[in-house]
Amino acid sequence: xxxxxxxxxxxxxxxxxxxxxxxxxxxxxxxxxxxxxxxxxxxxxxxxxxxxxxxxxxxxxxxxxxxxxxxxxxxxxxxxxxxxxxxxxxxxxxxxxxxxxxxxxxxxxxxxxxxxxxxxxxxxxxxxxxxxxxxxxxxxxxxxxxxxxxxxxxxxxxxxxxxxxxxxxxxxxxxxxxxxxxxxxxxxxxxxxxxxxxxxxxxxxxxxxxxxxxxxxxxxxxxxxxxxxxxxxxxxxxxxxxxxxxxxxxxxxxxxxxxxxxxxxxxxxxxxxxxxxxxxxxxxxxxxxxxxxxxxxxxxxxxxxxxxxxxxxxxxxxxxxxxxxx
Ligand code: PBG
Numbered sequence: 001x002x003x004x005x006x007x008x009x010x011x012x013x014x015x016x017x018x019x020x021x022x023x024x025x026x027x028x029x030x031x032x033x034x035x036x037x038x039x040x041x042x043x044x045x046x047x048x049x050x051x052x053x054x055x056x057x058x059x060x061x062x063x064x065x066x067x068x069x070x071x072x073x074x075x076x077x078x079x080x081x082x083x084x085x086x087x088x089x090x091x092x093x094x095x096x097x098x099x100x101x102x103x104x105x106x107x108x109x110x111x112x113x114x115x116x117x118x119x120x121x122x123x124x125x126x127x128x129x130x131x132x133x134x135x136x137x138x139x140x141x142x143x144x145x146x147x148x149x150x151x152x153x154x155x156x157x158x159x160x161x162x163x164x165x166x167x168x169x170x171x172x173x174x175x176x177x178x179x180x181x182x183x184x185x186x187x188x189x190x191x192x193x194x195x196x197x198x199x200x201x202x203x204x205x206x207x208x209x210x211x212x213x214x215x216x217x218x219x220x221x222x223x224x225x226x227x228x229x230x231x232x233x234x235x236x237x238x239x240x241x242x243x244x245x246x247x248x249x250x251x252x253x254x255x256x257x258x259x260x261x262x263x264x265x266x267x268x269x270x271x272x273x274x275x276x277x278x279x280x281x282x283x284x285x286x287x288x289x290x291x292x293x294x295x296x297x298x299x300x301x302x303x304x305x306x307x308x309x310x311x312x313x314x315x316x317x318x319x320x321x322x323x324x325x326x
Contacts, residue, residue, distance in 0.1 A: 032318035048206035088123030151181035175243035203278030264309025
């Protein structure tokens with residue numbers, strides 16, 4: 001008891017503080033999301049995501065070179081196709097935008113890990129993450145019909161050379177379907193990073209702007225999770241684990257640190273957390289208004305995500321954070 005115990009003794013100087021620091025963010029944990037678009041020489045800043053760009057395959061490779069050079073081990077690829085259709089066929093096109101980008105990246109930068117986001121919403125004309133079946137006035141996303149398309153898209157991303165497949169659609173049974181398709185095509189060694197606990201979040205707003213993937217009707221509450229549900233999140237993760245996911249993701253990150261911590265205590269496989277577009281945009285906006293110090297706020301949020309239990313942190317701050325980290 002005081003005065004015997006004085007926690008401030010170990011806070012007296014930076015060296016002592018560094019020595020007793022419990023959690024460290026390192027560059028090796030970071031993943032940078034990238035948006036690839038058709039064309040050549042395209043480098044357009046995304047208005048809702050200052051500092052993030054729509055890149056064509058050639059400029060994407062340039063940026064990826066800088067990302068790899070900064071010590072960031074992986075990128076997460078999102079594609080914005082030329083044409084969208086009802087089924088999202090751009091997702092499994094051998095000449096699709098993500099497939100082209102993956103081939104170019106693996107050719108130019110073989111060490112940089114390419115994580116392919118796997119979903120239909122960027123490719124469907126209606127913006128939903130699966131096949132839409134209409135009954136009169138109502139419509140629903142058909143789970144099992146969607147699984148076949150996801151499996152095809154995964155095989156196509158594998159064929160293009162992706163290092164990790166990351167399904168973000170939230171259909172039931174998709175990890176098993178994708179695993180089966182990958183194994184059947186001979187990709188036994190290709191890992192699956194499952195967006196296992198993905199919540200129907202308002203924080204995806206800026207991304208949907210960037211990807212043009214906002215649903216044209218309804219919302220995603222029929223497949224993404226209710227933000228109020230923690231037990232169900234663990235059940236979702238358990239199912240994906242049993243279906244063969246190699247890594248499990250919680251998304252968004254900061255509003256769901258409790259889920260991340262519970263998952264850390266329960267699963268022994270690596271966990272990822274995705275600091276999503278709205279989490280990024282709110283810090284940028286506050287910093288622009290002069291209300292907080294962006295570098296400090298950025299590192300504080302990223303460190304808290306690690307503290308809660310994430311091994312891998314997917315963040316639009318990967319580049320600026322890497323500059324400040326060991
Ligand atoms: C869906 C997908 C979304 C994000 C990643 N994959 C958006 C959604 O569910 O609408 C959001 C990422 C972000 O907000 O940064 N394929």
